[in-house]
Amino acid sequence: MTILVFGGNGQVGRELLRALSSLGTVVTTTRSGTLTDDSTCEVADFDQPDSLVALLGRVRPDIVVNAAAYTAVDKAEQDAEAAFRANAEAPGVIARWCSRAGVPFVHYSTDYVFDGEGTAPYREDQPTAPLGVYGTSKRDGEDRVRAAGGRHLIFRTAWVYAAHGNNFLRTMLRIGTERPALRVVADQIGTPTPAALIADVTAQALQHAGGLSGTWHLTASGQTSWHGFAEAIFAEALARGVLPRVPSVQAIASSEYPTPAKRPSWSVLDNSKLQQDFDILLPDWQEGLKRVIGELTP
Template identity: 85%
Template structure:
């Protein structure tokens, strides 16, 4: 079975190449045609959605997984058309091809489809109300995938990080090694989720005998603030010898760290439906952090 993975150079994409390998021949794509380790792969430009059809026709995958996206949340506020081409139009093109070919399509979405005004974990069936361009483009991408009418698995996730790539954990480790004190937002709450967990759950879901189609929340379990996540990162890094010393971390309000795009203050997603439907236990975000720091330490 040929599995086509769009976005093979991203945090989730790199983990998917590992997690999906036992299921068949994995064909990766990036915009440059190169993977992070320098290997050549297929070229897929999400800034030109219609160009993706020729690639799909040539590869003829039996499963399609889309881990590519426009994720520059603040830049998207000015780069509106590019965000919608990558996050809405391109997934729609891929979903329509997949539906016509009768193959399952996995697509990833985000907590940013919600407005962050909730106080309990968001369920999959609750109304979406994105605050900015990025969230709106991802919501429209979800709608395009559903409208295509094929078998689809949309996984909404949040606060993704890994031992590789650009993410909050790696930023904290870098800055923490350079400074004695940091200020981190404490009034945004969510669930840090390792890219490896997302990839592993995707592989398990694709093997599920039920052939399910729909939208699920795929995050680790539990919740914390960015401030709480930072403190946990430093505690674990110190314990594992990744950092020789750690900075003090001052809790601040979002208003003290203004950004072009407004972030949802409450990003906790209810993942119980995924656990029930696929028989998968989603671990605590603290367990995930321990594993990722362990990778870095090792």
Template identity: 80%
Template sequence: MTILVFGGNGQVGQELLRALAPLGTVVATTRSGQLPDGGCCEVADFDRPDSLPVLLDRLQPSIVVNAAAYTAVDRAEQDVAAAFRANAEAPGVIARWCAAHDVPLVHYSTDYVFDGQGNTPYREDEPTAPLGVYGSSKRGGEEAVRAAGGRHLIFRTAWVYAAHGTNFLRTMLRVGAARSELRVVADQVGTPTPAALIADVTAHALQHPGRLSGTWHLTANGQTSWHGFAEAIFAEALATGMMVEVPRVQAITSAEYPTPARRPAWSVLDNRRLQRDFSLQLPAWQDGLKRVMAEITGSSWST
């Protein structure tokens, strides 16, 4: 069985190559044809959606997992067409090919499809109302996958991080090693979710008997602010000996840290349906952090 993974160089994509390997032959794609470890892979350019069916026709995968996306949230405000090509048009092209060939498709979406005005965890069936281009383009991708009519699993996730790649955890460790004080937003609340957890749940779902089609929220359990996440990162860095001195983390408001794109203030997703439908028990976000930090301390991590 051939499993095609789009976006093999991203945080989730790299973890998928590991998690899906026991299920079959995993074929990765990136825009450059290169993987982070220097290896070669297939080329897939999401800025040219019409080129993707040629690749699919040649590889004839049994399962397709789309972990590729335009994720530059702020740049998307000025780069609207590119964001929609990668996040809406390309998934639609892939989904239509999968539907025509009866191939199941896994697609990832985001908490940014919601406006962040809630105060209870968002359920899958609640109305979406993106605040910016990135969220709107990701919602467009969801709609395109559903409209194709094929078998699909859409997983919305949030606050993704890993021991590799560019993410909040690695930024905090890098900047925190050079400064005595950091200012971190405290009025945005969500659930830090390891990329490895997303990949492992995906592998589990693909093996689940009576596999369903639909949309699920895939995050760790619990909630915190970016400020709370930063404090937890530094506490764990001290506990593991990664750092002998950590910066003071000052809580600030979103208004004190303006960005081109508005962020949802409330990004907590209700993951109970995922746990029920796929017989899962998801970990607390604090446990996920401990595992990722252990991975970093056990490797030659560098900035």
């Protein structure tokens, strides 16, 4: 079986190459045609969505997993066309090819499809109302995948991080060695979710005998703020010897840290449907953090 993974250099993409290797031959793509270890791979340019058809026809995969996306949330406000090409048009092209070929298609979406005004974890069937270009482009991508009519698994996730790549955890660890004190937003609530968890659950879902199709929320369990996440990162990093000392972390309001794109203040997703449908236990976010910090332990 051949599994085609788009976005092999991203946080989730890199973990997918590991998690899916036991299911078959994994063929991966990046925009440059080179992976982080300098090995070569297929080229896929999401800025030219129609070009993806030729690649799909040549590889003829049995499963397609799309971990590629335009994720520059603030930049998207001034670069909407590029965000929609990568996050909506390209997934639509892939989904239509998969539908015609009878190939299952896995696609990742985001908590940013919601407006963040909720007070309880968002269910999959609740109305979407994105606040900015990024969220709108991802919602459009979901709609195009569904409209293609083939078997699809859309996994919405949030606050993704890993021991590699560009993410909040790595930023905190870097800045934490440079400054004695930090100011971190405390009024945005969500669930930190390791890229490895997303990849592992994807592999398990693809092995599920039910052949399900639909949309699920794939995050760790529990919730915290960015401030709470930062404090947990530093406490675990200190305990594991990743950092020799930790900075003080001051809680601030989002209004004190303005950004071009408005972030949802409530990003907690209800993951019970995924756990029930695929018989998968999604661990607490703190357990995931310990595992990721463990990867960085000297």
